[in-house]
Amino acid sequence: MIPRQWLLDATTVRPSDAYLAPGTATPFFGYGYQVWILPSQQRQFTLLGIRSQMILVDPASKLVMVHAAVGKKPYDPAAIAEILALWFGVVAQFGQ
Numbered sequence: 001m002i003p004r005q006w007l008l009d010a011t012t013v014r015p016s017d018a019y020l021a022p023g024t025a026t027p028f029f030g031y032g033y034q035v036w037i038l039p040s041q042q043r044q045f046t047l048l049g050i051r052s053q054m055i056l057v058d059p060a061s062k063l064v065m066v067h068a069a070v071g072k073k074p075y076d077p078a079a080i081a082e083i084l085a086l087w088f089g090v091v092a093q094f095g096q
Helices: 002-011 015-020 077-094
Strands: 030-032 036-037 045-048 054-058 062-065
Touching: 015 030, 054 077, 062 077
Parallel strands: none
Antiparallel strands: 030 036, 036 045, 045 054, 054 062
16 A cells, blocks of 8 residues: 555655646656656646556546557657547546
């Protein structure tokens, strides 16, 4: 079992660590403890695997989406954008 506080620490960007915020750490994601933080009003994060494999989590609504298909390239921005569009649509439809 993963301790609650570890998960909160891994998915929170402290003011002193602003360089890890979404849009700053990378053009889209933020970063914490091997976890990528999504740009969202609520805490959302993803675990990224090679070839566009992803686990996306929205703790507030208890939604989890696992994308296990294998992309053609090790890092495919178009595939990741498509998966994220689906994720944000799922959260908008079923979240809260």
